[in-house]
Amino acid sequence: MSSQAVEEDPQWEADVLLKDGRVAQMRPIRPDDADNLIAFYSRVSDESKYFRFFAPYPKLSAKDVKRFTTVDHDRRVAFVVTLHDEIIAVGRYEAESEDEAEVAFLVEDAHQGRGVGQLLLEHLAQAGRERGIRRFTADVLPANARMLQIFREMGYHVDGMVEEGVQRLAFRIDPTDSAMGVMRAREQRAEAASIERIFTARSIAVVGASRRQDSIGLTMVRNLVLGGYHGSVYAVNSSAEAVSGLPSYKSVQDVPDEIDLAIVAVPSESVADVVLDCAAKGVHGLIVISAGFADVGPEGRKRQRALVNLSRSYGLRLIGPNCLGVINTAPEVQLNASLAPFMPPQGRVGFFCQSGALGTAILESVARRGLGLSTFVSAGNRADVSGNDLLQYWQEDDATEVVLLYLESIGNPRKFSRIARRVSMSKPIVAVKSGRSTQGVPVGHAVKRSAAPQAAVDAMFRQAGVIQVDTLDEMFDVAQLLAHQPLPSGNRIAVVGNSDAMALLIMDAATEAGLQTAEPVSLGAEAGADDFEVAIETALASPDVDAIMVVYIPPLNTSGEEVANVLAAVGEQSDKPIVSTFLGTEGVPELLRVTDLAGGSAGRGSVPSYAAPESAVRALARVVGYAEWAARDHGEFRTFLEHRTGDARALVRQVLAAAPRGALLSTEQVHALLACYGIDLWTWINVHSREEAIAAGEKLGWDVVLKAGSEHLRARPDLAHVWRGITGPDSMGEAWDSLTSWTGMRAETQFFVQRSAPDGIPVSFSVTEDPLFGPLVSFGLAGAPSELLGDRSYGIPPLTDVDAAEMISGLGAAPLLYGYRGSDPVDVDAVRDVILRLAAMKDDLPEIAELDLEPVLVGPGTLAAVSARAKVVPSADRRGDWYVRRLSQPAVTGDTLA
DSSP states (O other): OOOSOOOOOGGGOEEEEOTTSOEEEEEEOOGGGHHHHHHHHHHSOHHHHHHHHSSOOOSOOHHHHHHHHOOOSSSEEEEEEEETTEEEEEEEEEESSSSEEEEEEEEOGGGTTSSHHHHHHHHHHHHHHHTTOOEEEEEEOTTOHHHHHHHHTSSSOOEEEEETTEEEEEEEOOOOHHHHHHHHHHHHHHHHHHHHHHHTOSEEEEETOOSOTTOHHHHHHHHHHHTTOOSEEEEEOTTOSEETTEEEESSGGGOSSOOSEEEEOSOGGGHHHHHHHHHHHTOOEEEEOOOOSGGGOHHHHHHHHHHHHHHHHTTOEEEOSSOOEEEEOOTTTOEEEESOSSOOOEEEEEEEESOHHHHHHHHHHHHHHTOOEEEEEEOTTOSSOOHHHHHHHHHTOTTOSEEEEEESOOSOHHHHHHHHHHHHTTSOEEEEESOTTTOOOOTTOEEOOOOOOHHHHHHHHHHTTOEEESSHHHHHHHHHHHHHSOOOSSSEEEEEESOHHHHHHHHHHHHHTTOEEOOOEEOOTTOOHHHHHHHHHHHHHOTTOSEEEEEEOOOTTOOOHHHHHHHHHHHHHOSSOEEEEETTOOBOOGGGOOOOTTSOSSOTTOOOBOSSHHHHHHHHHHHHHHHHHHHSOOOOOOOOTTOOHHHHHHHHHHHHHHOTTOEEOOHHHHHHHHHHTTOOBSOEEEEOSHHHHHHHHHHHOSOEEEEEOSHHHHTOGGGTTOEEEOOSTTSHHHHHHHHHHHHTOOTTSOEEEEEOOOOOEEEEEEEEEETTTEEEEEEEESSHHHHHHTOEEEEOSSOOHHHHHHHHHTSTTTHHHHOGGGOOOOOHHHHHHHHHHHHHHHHHOTTEEEEEEEEEEEETTEEEEOOEEEEEOOOOOOOHHHHSOOOOOOOOTTSEEO
């Protein structure tokens, strides 16, 4: 590694969340930080200084300051953590050898215990790995218990020994499963804490509260008060004495009490001043209802980016702008910090919605169906707080058992996939992704451009266990089943009802949805409550039934109350799900509800009803699919110890050094790249003469082919793929003579001798780098039919072995690989192995813009990659979001904006 100074990596700058959910900034130190560093050091206690330098060190000398603020960003790297441009912590490493460095950091006493040290260590380790450092050492005084704890809780294997009263620690900084697990757990707790402070705010200031009856500010005040909010509400208006019976204050700072949350409803050009006012008061979070940001064009987009940067610089989290607000139905809070005119019933469902316009309609549908909510967030332009943050919060929220997401765009699909996979293990997630056909981005949402097909988006949801539905109605259909009934243990359903016509519709719909049905139990039009009770209990007792569909169409002059009582009583006790088409109602009708002990409208055991039997079957099929996903083995992320990642990176750097804008790799380079990950192309050898061709034929055996591969041929499209088959030991020299004569090439020109591939089914592997999704891997059968039919599977690395297996089995043409019509199955394990190796390669090397292996001939016990092409381009992505905690950055120029 060079000792010369190199440029700092822009990705080393990050907004980070501290343990308490407040935002801070991390960046490399700069020479112009000198005065700020001196001010920071003056605020550090003598004890902390002693722990850092092992001696009294009251002041930094000018020489110290210059040395500490001037680094080469390579062998000497230093980061600062700042809050509103004041340094609160410094961390650094200094290389002691080629791959080992000493690490140290100092945190201002007022900010110790907030997780700053762990964040510094994470980011320094990632910077070190990028610069070739593999091991950190640290000297710590035994009395510095807090610092010792930081190192030992990071998930690394730390060795230690005491020399002359100093604890010497040493550990490898590889991103092990243990270290990654610790980091992910801390990320989840910090992001959850930042959201919890908003949901459980004890005091709220409404900035822009007006006496005008049609004003947003007055609406917010009234919704808070009339919704039964248990905290304190303060009106802030510079020109009013009172608003809706509350005293009004000219600024947030004028409020005599502490403020946890501010709701901002002022013109967009005034919002920045409100942020500064709130920051000075110590407010924790902001809900910006105001429009006029990215939703109005380029100028608004700049204003929105500045708003996020300003809020984060003062440690604030932001919901919005241009949003409906948030709701928490917990009895001890009763927070309606939204424009919705009513509180939804309390329940077990958390709902995240990006659309403010649809928010009120969604809440009305929830109330009409009797589907209670725990919490609700309308994020509007989603400039800061996103669905990922809410997933982190809901993962550990005891009040939330089901998560609903209405997504108009996904700002960070890679992080979403990772978090959603973890949350789905314990709580079902139901998502609607709008713009499936158009891939459109709604007004106000700034996201990176994406070329990923819709099939890749679907694969992301499927891989993470998310129940993806097409419409809001279907989302509610699935949610009311998940919220009130147990999960099914299989896909076998029984149909009980008093309508033969409805039963036939259910049978057809179930078959189409992949559910198994037995002969329906027809009770006849005159069946009463006792008949239904016997039939339902008999079906529940059957070991061949996993779920029950009940149809009740009432006879004339009958309310159905007695049948409803039976359904409700059985539904409350059953460990198998029961769904119904009861009187053609939609939701959870009063007659089928079980009282929720928490006071919600419908408790566990309530029986959901569907207006159409097809809707019930479709919802049940979705839940069956989720239950199967949740119950199965999800595999493991395989580690290929033989991968030569360093060699692969060196090859990519070499290519980009010669072609800074990117280049197609030569055949030799593609072969070398794939070999780094244990993937061999058809065995081949470079030959430059007739004698070498004959020798190669003797080495490989005579079943070989000769391929011309010089720059001369590449310039001749008509001769770009010239092959000559070799059929016997005496023809190698003749084939060489014939090929060189026919192509017009000189004898010393480069050729390739390649072993003939075995017979097999041609398949195709591909990896790409999508600006939004990051690495993508796809697989399918080679050839036009698969391309025309879109029969291709996708995965987002990192992939487990089960993910890779499902990419194979998920193809429509998969039976051809598993032994179609008596043919021998191909080597599916080898196909899975290639998918995993390509996924690892793409995860390691964002510079690989595209790589195609096609055709690859796979047969029983054989797999031969015949041809490959690859392209590399410069990339700013270092996969940093995978190894360190950071908040998504505000949208930058070049991102798509509707």
